[in-house]
Amino acid sequence: MSTSASRVATFGTTIFTEVNTLAQQYNALNLGQGKPDFDAPQDVIMQLVHAAQSGQHNQYAPGPGTASLRQAVVDHAARFYNMDINPVGGVVVTSGxxxxxxxxxxxxxxxxxxxxxxxxxxxxxxxxxxxxxxxxxxxxxxxxxxxxxxxxxxxxxxxxxxxxxxxxxxxxxxxxxxxxxxxxxxxxxxxxxxxxxxxxxxxxxxxxxxxxxx
Known part of the structure; x- marks a missing residue:
C-alpha cells in the first residue's frame, strides 16, 4: 500500500540532492545551489549573534513578517526601483x-x-x-x-x-x-x-x- 499521495508520486529526487552527492563524492566545488566555500562576513555573523542574544526573537513572528524586515523590503524596492510599496498590506515575508x-x-x-x-x-x-x-x-x-x-x-x-x-x-x-x-x-x-x-x-x-x- 502506498503511503504517498498520487500527486507527488512522480516527483522523484530533486536535482540538488543528486548534485550534492556527486560533489561530495568527487570533492568538487558545488556551484549549483548557492553554496559558497567561504564563511559569511564577520559583521553579518556578529549581527546574528546580537539578534539571538537580544531576547527579542524568541517568540513567533507576526504572520506577514516582522515590521522591521518588511520595512527593509520596502526600502530596497524604493532605493533600486523607485517603487512605493505599503509595508503593511504590500509585503509578506516567507521562509525563502x-x-x-x-x-x-x-x-x-x-x-x-x-x-x-x-x-x-x-x-x-x-x-x-x-x-x-x-x-x-x-x-x-x-x-x-x-x-x-x-x-x-x-x-x-x-x-x-x-x-x-x-x-x-x-x-x-x-x-x-x-x-x-x-x-x-x-x-x-x-x-x-x-x-x-x-x-x-x-x-x-x-x-x-x-x-x-x-
Missing part, C-alpha cells in the same frame, strides 16, 4: 523564495487551472503547480540567445490560464529578459487576466549591459 512561490501558486490557482512556465526552469516550479492540482504549460527558451518565440508564448495562453511564472535573471540560463519581452508578457497577462509570479532572486547578479526590470 521557494516557499513563497508555492504559497503564491496555492493562493492563486484552482484545480484544473493552467500555469505558464518558461523552460528550462527552477526545479520546484512544476511540482508546486502539481501540488495545486493545476496544469503546467511550457514555453521553451531557444538557444543560443535563450529567447522565447512570440507565437509559442501567445499560444500558451488559454481561457484556463491563471498564472505565469517569470524568472529573470533566469535560472539556469542566466537570461535577463529585455523590456520589449517583458512588455509582451505583460500585455498577454493583462489581456487574459493572468497573474505574474515573479521570481527575481538573482536581480543583482548582472553583467553589463544587462538591466533587471522589475
Amino acid at each position: 523564495a521557494t516557499e513563497g512561490i508555492l504559497s503564491a501558486i496555492l493562493g492563486l490557482v484552482d484545480p484544473g487551472d493552467e500555469v505558464v512556465v518558461i523552460e528550462p526552469y527552477y526545479d520546484s516550479y512544476v511540482p508546486d503547480i502539481i501540488m495545486a492540482n493545476a496544469v503546467p504549460v511550457y514555453v521553451p527558451l531557444h538557444p543560443p540567445a535563450w529567447t522565447f518565440d512570440t507565437d509559442e508564448l501567445r499560444s500558451a495562453f488559454t481561457r484556463k490560464t491563471r498564472a505565469l511564472i517569470l524568472n529573470s535573471p533566469q535560472n539556469p540560463t542566466g537570461r535577463v529578459f529585455t523590456r520589449q519581452e517583458l512588455m509582451l508578457i505583460a500585455e498577454l497577462c493583462i489581456e487574459h487576466d493572468v497573474t505574474v509570479i515573479a521570481d527575481e532572486v538573482y536581480e543583482h547578479l548582472l553583467f553589463a549591459p544587462a538591466e533587471h526590470i522589475p
Whole structure:
C-alpha cells in the first residue's frame, strides 16, 4: 500500500540532492545551489549573534513578517526601483523564495487551472503547480540567445490560464529578459487576466549591459 499521495508520486529526487552527492563524492566545488566555500562576513555573523542574544526573537513572528524586515523590503524596492510599496498590506515575508512561490501558486490557482512556465526552469516550479492540482504549460527558451518565440508564448495562453511564472535573471540560463519581452508578457497577462509570479532572486547578479526590470 502506498503511503504517498498520487500527486507527488512522480516527483522523484530533486536535482540538488543528486548534485550534492556527486560533489561530495568527487570533492568538487558545488556551484549549483548557492553554496559558497567561504564563511559569511564577520559583521553579518556578529549581527546574528546580537539578534539571538537580544531576547527579542524568541517568540513567533507576526504572520506577514516582522515590521522591521518588511520595512527593509520596502526600502530596497524604493532605493533600486523607485517603487512605493505599503509595508503593511504590500509585503509578506516567507521562509525563502521557494516557499513563497508555492504559497503564491496555492493562493492563486484552482484545480484544473493552467500555469505558464518558461523552460528550462527552477526545479520546484512544476511540482508546486502539481501540488495545486493545476496544469503546467511550457514555453521553451531557444538557444543560443535563450529567447522565447512570440507565437509559442501567445499560444500558451488559454481561457484556463491563471498564472505565469517569470524568472529573470533566469535560472539556469542566466537570461535577463529585455523590456520589449517583458512588455509582451505583460500585455498577454493583462489581456487574459493572468497573474505574474515573479521570481527575481538573482536581480543583482548582472553583467553589463544587462538591466533587471522589475
